[in-house]
Amino acid sequence: MTPTARSIARDVVLDVARDDAYANLLLPKRIREARLSPADAGFATELAYGTLRWQGQHDALIADAAGRAIDEIDPETLATLRIGSHQLARMRVPSHAAVHETVALLRHHRGRAGFANAVLRRLSEVPFEERLATIARGLSDDERLALETGHPAWVLRALRRTLDREGAAGELPALLAADNDPPAVQLVALPGLADPDELGLDPSASPIGRVAPAGDPARIPQIAEGSWRVQDAGSQLAALALTRARPVVAGERWLDLCAGPGGKASLMAAEAAIAGADLEANEMLPHRAKLVRQAVRTIEPAPRVVTGDGRRYGTGETAQAFDRILLDAPCTGLGALRRRPEARWRKQPGDVPALATLQAELLEASARALKPGGLIAYVTCSPHLAETRAVIDRAAALGLRPLDTPAVVRDLSPGIELGETGDAVQLWPHRNGTDAMFIQLLTTSEG
Secondary structure (H helix, E strand, O other): OOOOHHHHHHHHHHHHHHHOOOHHHHHHHHHHHHOOOHHHHHHHHHHHHHHHHOHHHHHHHHHHHHOOOHHHOOHHHHHHHHHHHHHHHHOOOOHHHHHHHHHHHHOOOHHHHHHHHHHHHHHHHOOHHHHHHHHHOOOOHHHHHHHHHOOOHHHHHHHHHHHHHOOOHHHHHHHHHHHOOOOOOEEEEOOOOOOOOOOOOOEOOOOOEEEOOOOOHHHOHHHHHOOEEEOOHHHHHHHHHHHOOOOOOOOOEEEEOOOOOOHHHHHHHHHHHHHOOEEEEEEOOHHHHHHHHHHOOOOOOOOEEEEOOHHHOOOHHHOOOEEEEEEEOOOOOHHHOOOOOOHHHHOOOOHHHHHHHHHHHHHHHHHHHEEEEEEEEEEEOOOOHHHOHHHHOOOHHHOEEEOOHHHHHHHHOOOOOOOOOOOOEEOOHHHHOOOOOEEEEEEEOOO
8 A cells, every 4th residue: 555644644653652663763764755745744744743742632532432441442543543533633634534534544454444433433523622621520630731731640740840949830831832832943053064154044042053944954955964963952052061161171081971862972073073072972772872873974083982881981991081971861851742742651650760760870970980170961851850950969979069050051042041940951942942951060079
């Protein structure tokens, strides 16, 4: 069967649920392989990402219309129902087309097609707002808000706690809305390879970042040649906070401890090449280390890319060996929900303690590997307090002290709005137009 916009969207939704695939990597590849027209590519993108973003809401609607729990529906049928529900609820698709064309994806299995047809027809008979309001009756305030905004309740509560620490709990509705607003693609002009002003694009929060024009960024020649990259402005600021916090002395050794897939490593490598520093990029997983090598391929001299557990650093020849260390720690990814719509459904509250332990162990390794007076940037793409403040609270016991990170970021991005976060920076999509990136610069106590 020739792939269509609907079949591609359905298969991406299915692969995300069944195989833990990443939609932002899989969908563009499938669209290119199918050679979809721009209109069909746009439809597939809106359908796949929108379905994943609002999956919790669609599952509630489907379960109500089907009269059975979601986990009682086979994965292929469920993925088909999810994209059908999204067309009916949130896209300007006529009901008859949404039902007929979606059910046709199951025509190879008559029983499943009949079930899907019945469920989608029930969904089409009642405006989704009315059905949703009925489902919301009897829910707690948080559960109702979670249903209405397409966020798991535990994520909603974690975001509120972090905002409340800044005295900004009232911004929660704006943050939840921003998570559901597909962001414009952001670009970075790699220092030494590109001029940020050469393409005439609108600025972002980063001094070397710009907002991409509508359409596929891969069509921009500078992207294809590698002098410009797709990268969120928050990620750019995290890397630049480390590389530009103080003047670089030629010969410095830098370490990107958890470098995959390579976006920040590329920016650090470009900065290192200009300043005469030496960068080592470490990644635990071989396939992600391969992505790092691909990411830095246009930069000379190329950084050294190595594979291994970052917790091994700080012993033997790597003890007190590095002047600057970027610890972009593995995390829940709750700060990138607008760009990775499936991330909100992928993690559970029980995942946080193990990640926080890993983050603390990586920070300990970074402290051992840092030269006296050197710099560490502790970074997470999560605003969850257990992954940010709770980890940084251990820094003193490791011989580290915090630096005034907001001052550094304000120098990089004059006029940027930063909340009351002490020595750390917490970026937010609704305030800054970036991922919810946490950044804390640290140095040795005697530094």
